[in-house]
Amino acid sequence: MSLTKPIFSLLSYLLIALAMTACGGSSDTQSSSINTGSTDTDTDTDTSTACDAPVTELSSAFLEFVAAPNVTVVLSEDGCTVSLESAGKPDHTSSYWDAANASGLYVEPEDAELFNQQRSPGDIEDYINDYDLTVPVAPELAATPSATPLGAIGIAISGAPIFNDSEGNGDVSFGVIQGFDRNGAHTGPETYHYHIEPKAISYDDDGLVGIMADGFFIYGRRDYETGEYPSDLDESNGHIGLTLYSESEEGEYHYHISNEQYLNGEYYLIFPGNFQGTPSDIN
Numbered sequence: 001m002s003l004t005k006p007i008f009s010l011l012s013y014l015l016i017a018l019a020m021t022a023c024g025g026s027s028d029t030q031s032s033s034i035n036t037g038s039t040d041t042d043t044d045t046d047t048s049t050a051c052d053a054p055v056t057e058l059s060s061a062f063l064e065f066v067a068a069p070n071v072t073v074v075l076s077e078d079g080c081t082v083s084l085e086s087a088g089k090p091d092h093t094s095s096y097w098d099a100a101n102a103s104g105l106y107v108e109p110e111d112a113e114l115f116n117q118q119r120s121p122g123d124i125e126d127y128i129n130d131y132d133l134t135v136p137v138a139p140e141l142a143a144t145p146s147a148t149p150l151g152a153i154g155i156a157i158s159g160a161p162i163f164n165d166s167e168g169n170g171d172v173s174f175g176v177i178q179g180f181d182r183n184g185a186h187t188g189p190e191t192y193h194y195h196i197e198p199k200a201i202s203y204d205d206d207g208l209v210g211i212m213a214d215g216f217f218i219y220g221r222r223d224y225e226t227g228e229y230p231s232d233l234d235e236s237n238g239h240i241g242l243t244l245y246s247e248s249e250e251g252e253y254h255y256h257i258s259n260e261q262y263l264n265g266e267y268y269l270i271f272p273g274n275f276q277g278t279p280s281d282i283n
């Protein structure tokens with residue numbers, strides 16, 4: 001019985017997307033939508049495809065992104081690339097929402113005095129963003145890994161960006177961590193963003209966390225197949241294996257949140273390593 005569940009969710013999302021299209025409204029701003037690209041199923045094969053294996057349907061992993069408000073996912077006409085667009089604001093509670101709680105998502109910090117000392121300036125509402133990321137539907141490992149830049153290096157399923165293990169010119173420090181909300185995130189310089197395991201998305205589990213700029217998905221600390229912490233990870237906490245959304249028996253390359261305790265605390269950096277694929281710009 002449980003096997004049918006993902007199919008029903010997929011269908012319901014597609015129906016929602018279709019319904020929104022049918023209403024004639026443009027699918028921007030407040031609504032989330034998934035666009036499965038050309039519905040032309042003719043066999044008029046265009047020989048000049050931009051990739052080896054174009055798809056007609058996106059991985060159902062993308063449904064987790066469009067479940068968040070203000071996230072849009074579109075498959076390209078040629079079936080080779082997928083574009084995500086996000087307003088950068090999370091769909092979960094945070095002490096970084098305005099304390100007047102217009103969003104309904106403000107929560108008190110665990111330690112208000114400490115948080116107010118260490119927090120970053122600005123509320124989530126103060127940042128106006130639009131993050132675009134276009135990646136291949138079938139990303140490949142690069143010949144050589146590449147370092148992550150400052151700023152957005154991935155987009156979480158909540159719609160907010162993922163940052164690396166740096167804060168400005170240095171590593172994320174204990175002082176900086178004390179100013180994080182319960183989701184390992186804070187504001188500034190341009191957006192609310194995560195550095196550490198975002199508990200509202202993944203807490204010591206195998207759930208989908210987001211997509212990195214090289215097109216590979218990132219999952220929680222545990223392995224989908226074994227329920228244990230994976231032991232065969234590369235320097236970027238990646239490996240080839242099964243995930244909740246694998247479409248083949250051998251699985252595919254994906255990353256995990258680092259399972260190494262950062263600064264000897266219960267803090268787990270989301271992505272301290274290098275990209276193992278070829279990153280696209282997030283802008």
Ligand SMILES: [Zn+2]
Binds near residue numbers: 166186187188193
């Ligand atoms: Zn930061």
Ligand SMILES: [Zn+2]
Binds near residue numbers: 255256
């Ligand atoms: Zn894995």
